[in-house]
């Protein structure tokens with residue numbers, strides 16, 4: 173579970189509280205994103221690494237949505253669906269959104285960010301990504317590990333890459 177982030181109005185700082193040790197880390201008023209990243213790194217440094225090194229290094233314009241997506245994943249708010257029109261449900265700020273494939277094979281989400289075209293195009297095939305679709309991608313990515321040698325993603329429960337026979341990284 174994610175550490176709690178609260179805003180202290182009088183001191184104008186965000187506080188991140190480590191629920192196990194009780195330690196408090198503070199961040200200035202305009203640094204909420206840093207507070208969120210710090211909280212996430214406390215519980216899932218691997219997810220933080222994936223967001224920074226694999227997602228934002230190539231698509232920095234996704235920053236705000238990507239960190240929200242990571243928090244959704246860490247909160248356990250992504251649920252795959254086996255059958256039907258949708259392939260996953262993602263909870264975000266009280267509502268649950270459904271993700272599906274459209275007629276062109278691209279992913280679609282029922283949230284306003286996606287349906288009102290606020291979510292930016294993030295791939296050459298025209299795929300737009302809202303935080304829920306990013307959460308779905310991160311959820312799937314966490315189930316894989318990357319091979320040291322060929323850099324391909326392989327199933328998270330294998331130690332030897334089935335593609336090249338080399339060791340798999342913990343990432």
Ligand SMILES: [Zn+2]
Nearest residue numbers: 281283302304
């Ligand atoms: Zn969405």
Ligand SMILES: [Zn+2]
Nearest residue numbers: 319322333336
């Ligand atoms: Zn390999």
